Every structure is written in structure tokens, then in C-alpha cells.
Amino acid sequence: MNGFQPFGVSPEILKAIADMGFEEPSPIQKEAIPKILAGLDVIGQAQTGTGKTAAFGIPIVERVDPDRSEVQALVLTPTRELAIQVSGEIRRIAKYKKVKALPVYGGQSIGHQIRALRLGVHVVIGTPGRLIDHIERGTLRLDGVRILVLDEADEMLDMGFIEDIERILKALPTERQTLLFSATMPEEIRRLAARYMKHPETVKVTRETVTAPSIEQVYYKVLEKNKVDALCRILDTEETELGIIFCRTKKGVDELTEQLQARGYLVDALHGDLSQAQRDKVMADFRSGRIEYLIATDVAARGLDISNVSHVINFDIPQDPESYVHRIGRTGRAGKKGIAITLVTPREMKQLRVIEQVAKTKIQPRSLPTAEETNERRLAAFLAEVREAMEGAVHPLAERAAATLLDEYDTEKLVRGLVHLALKDDLLLELDPGYDFGETGAEAGMVRFFLNVGKNINITPKRLVDELSQLAGITPEEIGRIDIFDRFTFVEVSESAAPFVYEALKQGRLFGTRVFVEPAKPKARRS
Template sequence: MNNKFTKFNISDEILKSIEGLGYKTPSKVQEKVIPEILMNKDIIVKSQTGSGKTAAFGIPLCEKVDWNENIPQILILTPTRELAVQVSEDITNIGRFKRIKAVSVFGKEPISEQERKLRQKTHVVVGTPGRIIDHLDRGTLSVDKIRYFVIDEADEMLNMGFIGQVEGIIRRLPKKKVTMLFSATIPEEIKVLCDKYMNKPIDISIKNQEITNENIEHSLYYIDYEEKIEKLNDILIIEKPETAVIFAKTKDNVDTVFQWLKSKGYSVNKIHGGMLQNERLSIMDRFRAGDFRILVSTDLASRGIDVKGITHVINYDLPVEKEAYVHRIGRTGRAGEKGKAISFCVKGKDKLLNEIEEFIGFEIPVYNLPDKKVIEKEREEGIKTLKSKPKVKEQRSKDINSNITKIYLNGGKKKKIRPGDIVGAICKIEGIKSEDIGIIDVQDSVSYVDILNGKGKRVIEELKNITIKGKIIKAEKAKK
């Protein structure tokens, strides 16, 4: 296997997963973080979004999971629902062939469904602080066996006022555990938290310049406020982005930009905190699938925008918090890919810009806006591009899932069916071993089971002739 992750001495199941996910060479943060977690060291990691940090903790944590343990061993805190869902999906994909079960829990979703999932074998729980506390208070989340604890995007936790909740959760966890904190910045309040609860942590810092200077081309345009949206249109026509995220500072600005671009017939959508959670998650799934080219977003809603191949980030409004600039541009130039970060600054409003440049350690190159002749020359092709769907499709986990079939069974807990019963029945099929069976989800009236290694069609056929718990169970390829 020509994969540089082999040097970390991780198992074949994890290597097989990350190979399918396209991981070939560790990023800088992965290079430094993975060995420390494998050695059970507490770590504080300063690294921007897009540096590969989820895999940096996800790979070694999946390696450390004891599959036979039924209650959670790993707890990961994220500041937003979208990020919780994304991290949970990443952990599931990395741990696919080890059959690692990750559950995400967050607010504004029925807690009963989360409770059902947590009652089953669960290795990893990913959630927002408020909902984790809800489950702890209700006794529906056991943390007695938590051995690894991750605080992801800690500076965002601080900005959103969650640090008190995070500290309350830490006090309820076992004292003997490995703690990992990841943050684009390390404010004083975060340092105090680390000093109080971490055991001789190792500091790992991936400088912003190590990423932004290499992979991201920065540009700045000074504009008059009244011309802002027209100049955005000019830039889009010239740049013809394959996929772009446009950041605005308020949901009203997001709505305004979205409606204006939509009126032009462009391939565009939006997310902001005023939208229903299910709608936001659905839009993100469509963005990953390449259903539209441009996403307009606020900073808050952007947490969890983990989409491969974003070519442009456009700061229609400069962020109020200088740290947010690093988070924003981290959406492009990921994992060695090239990207562009384009920012608008209203003339005479340099204060935020100066703070950002001081924070990132360099001045953003200033460019003149394209002249009318250039725009007219590019207009027809630019508009045609902007109205079309992107060519780049989200390839995330495509390879790893190509040989996996999710099977639907029309029986569950009401028929006294347990995961072990399903494993037993499937293993009666000639040529099928327990290693071919992935994650099993037994619900009240139905069950779902992942069949690995391209054997799903055979299992569906053979289950027609096999009973489970003495009952004939209908099996078919799951629609979801």
C-alpha cells in the first residue's frame, strides 16, 4: 500500500478506510497530532479550519476504540449542530471497516430519537454542549467509560458563550482520560481552561501562514458601499468560480445577496441561523453533491461547511471577529488544493481590515476592480458558468461506500430482535463472515445493517430463506 499513513502503525481496517477516503499523505497537523494521540498524550492544537484536523484526531481515536465496549468511550464537543453532524460522519467513515458507531446529538431535534440511538452500542458521541448536558441530566448518556475527550473549535465555543457549559461537562467526566483541544486561536480564557483540566498537555501549533501562503491566493478590493453588490457580480463573472462560499455578516445581508444573485438566474443557495436546522442540513448535503455552485452564508451557519473542492471564498462583509477570517478562508485551499480568498473593504472602513492583517501576519494584496472592457469580454461566458451546476462533484467517501450496502429489515425491537440475532442470521450465509457486517441499527419496528465488501446483494437474496428469531423477515436495499 503506497500510503504514508502506514508509518503511524495503525490497523489494516483504519488504513483501508482512509485509503478509500483519499488520504494518501498526512497534512502538517496530522503529522504532528496522530502520534501524540496514539501515545495517549493530552494536546492543545492551534490550527485553522481546513488543515485536516478532524482526521488528525479521528484516525487515532478510531484506532483506539475497543469495539467490544458497548457504552461510549469517546466524547467530542462541537460548537454547532452542523459541525457535530459532519464530525460524526467523518468518524463513521474512518471507522467504517472497524464497525465503529458514532452518534451525533444536538438541539432542535427530538431528544427521543437520540435516546434510542444512545441505548444501542455506541463508541463515539459527538454533540453540542447544551444537548450533551441535557442527556447527562436525563441519564441517557453514560460517560463512565469515556477515555478520550475532544473539544473542537474551542475559540468558537468561547465566542458563543459555551465555555461554562464545557467546563460543567468536564467536571462530570472520569478524571483519568486523554483530553484534546483544537482551536484556530488560543485566547486567554482557553488557556485557563487548559491549565485547569489538562495533564501536562503538548502544545502543537500550525501557523496560519503555513497554510494560507502556500495554498490560498488572497486579494482585497476597496469598494463604495453603494456599489458593493454590483462589484460582487463583476468579480463572479471574472472569476467564474467552480464552487464558492460568500460570507455576509448578518442573515439580512445573506438574504439580500442570495435574492440578488438568484434574480440573475445564478446557481445559488443560502444558509443562516434563522433557517430551520433540517433545511440547513439538506442544503449542505446538496452543496456537497454539486447541486448548486454558490453558497451565501453567515459565520455561525458556516460551521460544518466541510466540502471538498471549494475554489473561492468571498468576504462580501469582512468579519467582525478577526479570528473568523481564518475560519472563513479555511473553507478553500484544503488538503493541499489551491483556493482563492477574495475580500471587500468599504472605503474608509479599514479598522477591521487592519486587525485582520495584524492577526494573520501579512498584508492582503490590494487589486484594482476589473474595468468594464474586461467584464464585457467575459460576461457571456461568466454568466453561462454562474447559471450552471459545478462540474466538481463531492467525492467524499464515494470510494469507501461503493462496496457497502445498507439493508432494510422489516423487524425490530417489537419482534424481540437484537443486533446479535441479525449477525447470527447473516453469518449462516455461506461465504459471509462477521467482518462483512458493519453498523447495525435496531429500531422499534425496523432495522438497518451495513453489509461490507460488496456482498450486500447476496445477503439480500439469501435472507429470503432465513428466519431471524424464528420469524420471516423481509430484507431489501434501504432507500435512505
């Protein structure tokens, strides 16, 4: 049963939430969603990363009527980055409903926004300045708005938007539901709430307890297509007593369990679809060491109390810092050493930084073991097995086969063939880099990319270096020459970093603006 079912939201929303990997509501969602669905005004005191977007996004999608082609909900955000983020989340929640959401912000063509509004939008998410622009042009009609959200109200106050907010509030119908979310509640925000909200209910979620335990925490940067191969390398090189591998969804748990079992790893699945008898058997196998790794969702692992877990591995990065802290707290118990390992794709680097910031911790980067290192360990393990087998009794059939082969081949050739037969399916190749960028006109050892943005979005070399370091998890030293023009940019990065930069930017955003990236053509190089 999905933990969101008791809210009484439609099956389409429950299905979308499951796709997003949400199994249980976060504290802010548990408190706020029923009140918002009941039509009450709500003040939510919560920080970024607590799940507050879904706390108002789920009720908005539930209550909007897709058959009415007018704006029915308005969300005010302080920045275009947040407007894009909130819009993306509402669209994911509305995946199976015909509810259209549109982000509206400065720096993007107003003509494009006007066309989208004319075609019909149900939810508008925007920054105050651009929203006022549309209101004054008559391109955004607000008479159908029934729900207003002020998101990160304290940030909007700090940025000097309070007068703009009041202008928008006065243009809205008085008969509406108002929701206000803010990490802090300065006096001016309280006055705003008193003036424009009707008997608001307050929901408060604090993060004082969200602190990561003092165990070793590392992350490996991986490409999405290499995740399973990368995980196998890590499993092969870690000395594990017992480990828990976390996936975001039940489907993900089943798929990874199947893939690892097929490769010979001692793993089993734990999720909400198992009967109590199945769950008990898996846990008995885990505690006795018959399986080394439990593959689980957050919900399925709740309440587990096992003292000798040496490794927690986040195959999928947690959706919020609280989940991260709960997951990694399952290792290093009873004074024992533990390690928490997280696999991070380029698009998840920002989420990793949020976890570090909120959980007040530092997660150290590690390089994946090479094929050569992993193969050396596998070879050592094989030789140990052979030596152990030579000390024990030999089956008569094995002796007969050995005698036959020794008659046909010399000893050295025979041993070489047997070792090759035993190891040929186990020895690894280097991971597929994923992309062949070809000749791009870069310096030796570098790849040169073309970006379709430049001075028009205020790119500077320093801003670009900082942003690429954050987005792709690379060091500034891996970034080479940068050429910035009015509407495009060329940037060189090291060959090893290039796949991560490409994947981070492909269909992604730079400073909140959608960006197109491709390998540069050699002739485009300037001297």
C-alpha cells in the first residue's frame, strides 16, 4: 500500500508519486497535505529539501480541474531556478492528469511565455517581477485562481519583493486559499500572513536532528549507463561483513537484485510487496550471513536493527537529507566501524551538495577501482580457492579427468588452459566511457564543447568553472580554455571529465537556463 493513499488523492497521482520514488510522506507532507486538501490556509515553516514542493504540489494537482482552461493556481518563487524546479515537480506529479504547469521568469523570452499562456495553463509558477509584467500586459488573467502559494517567502523578503508580492495579492480574487512556506518567520512575513490569510493553520518542521553520524562517507561519480558495473567493482573491492544497498523504488530493488544474483553475488530483495514469511526468511538469511547484501527501499528497511552492518550503499541517491541520514545510520553501530557509499550521476551532484549542507557533513569523492585493480583481486581470490582445494580430498572422477588431460598436454599448457577457462567470464574490461567525442579542436588530452549560451546569460569564466565543478563533480583543474561570446561559449575539459560534463549539461540547465551542448567542430577553434 502506498503511504500516500490515506490522503484520498486520485489513482493517477498515486501512480505518478510511485514513479517519482515516493513511498512514504515526509513530515511536512504528512502534516500539510490533509489541511491543504481540506481547503484551509496553511503556513508551513520548512527548509528546502524537506519535501515541501510536493506538500503543496500534490493538493494543487488534485484540486485543479483540467477541463477548465484557465489559471487556477499561482506559485510565487524568489528565483527562476526555484520556479523551474517547482514547475518540474508539479509536472511530474501531474504526469497522468491533464494538468499543465508553466514556469514564468525573467531572462526567458516573454513572447514564448505569452504563447504558452494563450494555449491554456492551469498552474503558473513564477518570479514576482515577470508575473507583474504579464498582469500589466493582460497576458495573465488571475480571476480563476483559487490557490496561491508563496514559496520561500523569507527569501522573497530578503530580495526586496515584498511590494511586488502585495501588488499580486491585491490582483487576486479574495475567495481563494493561500499557502505560505518559509524557512524562517520574520515579523514582516507574519504581518503579510495576518493581512492576506484567513485563520491559517501552522505546520512546522525543524531539522535540528538531521546530522550525519561520524562514519566514513564517500561517493563515486558514475555515468547512468555504467551504474551496475560500477557497483560490482565496488562490491569486489570492499571487505564486507554485511551490507545494505538502497534503491529508490520497489521496481529498482527487483531489477538490481536480479542483475546482481545473475552475476553471482549473494544478495536478496526486501520491499513492501513481500509477505511477512518472505521478509522473515530474507532477514534470517541476512543475519546468518547466507546473503551478504540486502537490497531495500527506505520504507522496507525501516525498523531494521542489525548491529554488524559494515556497509550502506546508496545505489540511488536519497530524495532528501533526512533519508540519507536514516540510511547511513544503519552502519557503524555498537562502536564498530562502518562506511556509507553513494553512487552519484552527473545530474545528481546538486542533490549531493544539498545533503552535505543540510546534514552538516562532508562526503569524500573516490575514484572507481580500475579493471586492472579489480582483476588482481579476483585473481588472488581464485588462487586462494585453488590452494585450498589442493589441500582437500579429490573426487575420483576429477582424478580420472586430470590423468587423461596430463596424458594429452604438458603441465604448463594444461594449467594455463584451466585457469583461462575458470576466469574468462570473471575478468573485467575497462568501463565503457559512453561517448566518442571525436576531434573537437581541443588541446591534447582535452575535449572542447560548444554551448548555445554566452554573455546573454551573464556567463563569466569564473562563474562557468564554479558551475561546471558543482554540476559535474569535477575539479577546476580539469577545465581548460574558455571562450565566451555574446550567444555561445566554447569550453575545454579533460578527456576523463568530458562524459560527466556532457551528461550533466545534456538536456540540462546552466544558471537556470536550458542549454544545448555538443562537441565542438575543429574548425571553430580560435587561435
